[in-house]
Amino acid sequence: MNAWANIKTIAKRELGAYFSSPLAFVFIVIFLLLCGFFTFMVGGFFERGEASLSASFFLWHPWFYLFLVPAVGMRLWAEERRVGTIELLLTMPITAWQAIVGKFLASWLFLGIALLLTFPIVITVNYLGSPDNGVIFAGYVGSWLMAGAYLAISCITSAMTRNQVVSFIISVVICLFFILAGFTPVIRLLEGWAWPWLVDTITSFSVITHFDGFQKGVLDSRDVLFFVSLIGFSLFSTSVILRGHRAG
């Protein structure tokens, strides 16, 4: 009860911080432009002639997030450390966990808002044809979970440094690994020489593999579990890193 109130207070502040700077608006505009461009121009939404969003819209999300999510997450802890407010935050009567979760939820919610603002595309596809809205809903859930996983990784890198640029670059590299592990050309390359079990293990770590099910409209508990545990593990690592700094 009390813990929840603290988390809410932290999250509220953090969300306010996004919208008090131009970052939020720049991010949303760029995200929507990218979505529009890739769906209609590159993804060939009209040419396909199918009432579905998976091949033209959701397909690109792992790649958009690769750059956009670390940009949202990079300031979370790096900025606190640079300005010194971390000393205020962690001497307040809250646990480090409440701060970590509060900050994460705020950013995740922000990404959720950006994602929801793509709603015109759902209206469009419904106007033009009769898609399976359940599949579209599953795609949105998967996309949001994937964004959360990227974000949690950015939390770790943000806690590691007081430099936002360093945080951004490291988290892009880590997220890239999670994409490439399931990227078809990379899998082909691996299959050439690695044992099948190794290829399977590597691909099972990929966000693309796990996002695939959601795009097809399948809410598989294993996929959900993958993203949730990736988030949990990353936030736990963040808390370890933060404690490590203070222990000196």
Next chain:
Amino acid sequence: MIKVQNLAKVFGNKHAVDGVSFSVERGEVLGFLGPNGAGKSTTMRMITGFIPPSAGTVSVGGFDTLEHPIEAKRLIGYLPENAPAYTDMTVYGFLNFAAEIRGLRRDDKKRAVNRVVEMCFLESVLHQSVETLSKGYRHRTCFAQSIIHDPEVLVLDEPTDGLDPNQKHEVRQLIRRMGEKKAIIFSTHILEEVDAVCSRAIIIDRGRIVANGTPQELRQKSEWAGAVTARLGGVHNGAVREKLSQLMLAKKVVVLEENTSGVLVRVYPKQASGELAWNIANLSQAEKWTLQELHTEEGRLDEVFRTITMPDTLTENKK
């Protein structure tokens, strides 16, 4: 209220704080003095629970800061060094956030914010973003944050740093006023502040406490304490020096100034007491010197501070 026992902090192989023990009761204002890098901020960070100690314990209001961190933190108001504040918020937003995270809601929150805004004179910048504030205002905003829940314990790391003389005066008065009901620790390297505000002072050097007492007691450690300065007319240097040196209580006589009208001398006592001035007055009467000026020095904190902490820095340099 605050009890620190054998507190130590090691960074790598550097002993930032090395076995510090003291306690602060309600109604006390403890001044924390020391050269830069002596371990003042590190000690304060351990008290507030920002960094865990390598050894030793801190308890605040009976709560051990490691075992019951939340309960201990609830009692503390903390102003970190350099007064950090969220730059993207307005002063009002920031104070509301601080109040909320301290568990204040609705009317309580409103009252608390209004109270600190008034106490810290933040009315005029209330809706300005923290980023645009001058250093003095930012400092006071962070100070306001530390007292928003009317804490029983206040830990202030250089609360007057970067303020102009008027603001310094205000903050000192505020600390002294609050010190009547709270336990306060504050660090500074401005010695006049110790006299103005503290009921007790600790001098810390290279992680260890080297002096602990009331400002009065610390001053007694000075060579100056109890020294008598006298301006004598109708006499010259040699005679004065000779006669004064024969006084029982005098340790050393120094002539500060000499001209045709007389001499200015300072007599250092063997031990600080009020007697020396009497003796000099009697002597000058007996010798028919005209006594133009006579006063007893109180002892100077800056000198005590230097003699206690300097030898170390000197030997350090030689190495």
